[in-house]
Amino acid sequence: MGETISETKTPRRISSFFLIIIVVTLALSIVAIFSGVNAYISGDSGTVYPSLLIGVSGLALSAYMLFQTRRRTMQIAIKMQPVTTTIRCRKCGFKNLREFQRGDYIFKEAEECPKCTEKMQIASIYREAKENE
Numbered sequence: 779m780g781e782t783i784s785e786t787k788t789p790r791r792i793s794s795f796f797l798i799i800i801v802v803t804l805a806l807s808i809v810a811i812f813s814g815v816n817a818y819i820s821g822d823s824g825t826v827y828p829s830l831l832i833g834v835s836g837l838a839l840s841a842y843m844l845f846q847t848r849r850r851t852m853q854i855a856i857k858m859q860p861v862t863t864t865i866r867c868r869k870c871g872f873k874n875l876r877e878f879q880r881g882d883y884i885f886k887e888a889e890e891c892p893k894c895t896e897k898m899q900i901a902s903i904y905r906e907a908k909e910n911e
């Protein structure tokens with residue numbers, strides 16, 4: 779239950795330059811594979827393997843880079859979303875929302891209810907899905 783969420787605000791910086799490198803690498807490796815296949819068809823066995831090797835390793839590299847960037851941007855997207863804690867009074871059902879605070883967990887006792895002075899309890903902790911950022 780003790781989920782720690784770092785509140786560091788990382789600026790959204792999806793490097794378009796990095797994306798261009800991935801696309802270029804992908805395009806070059808496809809060209810290399812095609813030329814390898816062409817060389818194979820025309821019987822030029824000397825250039826088949828180097829071309830295929832470059833093509834396949836280029837594909838693997840771009841796939842790896844794409845995977846890395848996707849993982850990074852997903853982490854950033856999660857960090858950008860505010861976390862909300864819902865506090866509920868078990869006696870009168872009073873509900874209160876506030877920003878997530880370090881150390882919050884579900885069923886943790888919170889402050890007193892403003893209506894009946896009963897101790898309230900954290901009912902849920904969730905991330906708000908904000909699309910327009």
Ligand SMILES: [Zn+2]
Pocket residue numbers: 867868869870871872891892893894895896
């Ligand atoms: Zn209450």
